[in-house]
Amino acid sequence: MTDPHSSSPVSKSLEQGLYIVATPIGNLGDITLRAVDILQRCDVIACEDTRVTGKLLSHLSISKRMRRYDDHSEEGARRELIDAARAGSVALVSDAGTPLVSDPGFRLVRDARDAGVAVTTLPGACAAIAGLTLAGLPNDRFLFAGFLPVKQKARGEVLQELGAVNTTLIFYETGPRLVKSLDAIAADMPDRQVAVARELTKLHEECRVGTALELAAHYTEHPPKGEIVLLIGPPSGDAPVGDPDELLREALETMSPSKAAGQVSKASGLDRKTLYTRAVELKAQ
Numbered sequence: 057m058t059d060p061h062s063s064s065p066v067s068k069s070l071e072q073g074l075y076i077v078a079t080p081i082g083n084l085g086d087i088t089l090r091a092v093d094i095l096q097r098c099d100v101i102a103c104e105d106t107r108v109t110g111k112l113l114s115h116l117s118i119s120k121r122m123r124r125y126d127d128h129s130e131e132g133a134r135r136e137l138i139d140a141a142r143a144g145s146v147a148l149v150s151d152a153g154t155p156l157v158s159d160p161g162f163r164l165v166r167d168a169r170d171a172g173v174a175v176t177t178l179p180g181a182c183a184a185i186a187g188l189t190l191a192g193l194p195n196d197r198f199l200f201a202g203f204l205p206v207k208q209k210a211r212g213e214v215l216q217e218l219g220a221v222n223t224t225l226i227f228y229e230t231g232p233r234l235v236k237s238l239d240a241i242a243a244d245m246p247d248r249q250v251a252v253a254r255e256l257t258k259l260h261e262e263c264r265v266g267t268a269l270e271l272a273a274h275y276t277e278h279p280p281k282g283e284i285v286l287l288i289g290p291p292s293g294d295a296p297v298g299d300p301d302e303l304l305r306e307a308l309e310t311m312s313p314s315k316a317a318g319q320v321s322k323a324s325g326l327d328r329k330t331l332y333t334r335a336v337e338l339k340a341q
Contacts, residue, residue, distance in 0.1 A: 078180025187285030191251035
């Protein structure tokens with residue numbers, strides 16, 4: 057019987073269960089030997105798009121039964137995959153990168169565990185980590201927050217909420233929405249270092265670093281395509297500090313209490329809600 061954690065198989069059969077298999081994000085050479093082994097020996101592959109996964113399998117000279125599974129799949133499809141993993145072996149892949157990282161799969165893994173099905177993960181390519189290593193921003197700690205909201209108000213609220221966190225922020229973004237997101241970052245965090253990493257592991261791999269305003273100007277002139285990793289460096293640490301009331305009074309000269317509280321919160325590290333309450337009081341004086 058095969059050990060799913062072994063570096064080499066001792067038989068052609070796999071242990072029963074669900075295998076989470078990371079696939080390349082661009083360069084097909086980034087597939088791991090272990091991933092190839094599992095894809096060759098599993099009974100069925102669950103994938104977002106059979107056409108995309110079919111190209112990878114063709115490159116690897118693998119012929120395998122595929123079943124479509126994504127966030128829109130019904131519960132019945134999930135139960136069928138769990139039954140298949142209980143009786144045999146199911147490999148879960150995404151179109152690119154590591155499944156479950158802003159990709160379908162967490163419900164399947166959760167329900168498989170609840171059903172007593174063994175779950176094994178095969179690490180590999182991940183766009184968020186690739187972008188982080190390429191950008192040269194502080195990476196002793198970081199926060200991955202998936203895709204920014206499409207709507208302007210919601211996007212601004214997310215940036216305002218996460219902007220106070222003293223760490224590098226990582227988002228996924230698309231080409232058509234990139235400039236709008238950079239404009240929002242420029243308005244809320246004008247002095248922060250920002251990086252745009254795109255075409256990762258491909259021939260025209262690119263990583264630009266600058267202020268959000270500089271990057272927005274560039275990508276307005278050169279509209280990008282494809283999926284993008286957008287990174288925002290942590291606060292520089294040299295923001296002005298001082299008496300909160302004085303900072304609030306100064307900010308209130310040109311801002312609403314809400315925006316003043318947000319600015320002072322970033323500058324001082326104090327709680328934004330507390331500062332907002334105080335800003336309202338100062339405004340009324």
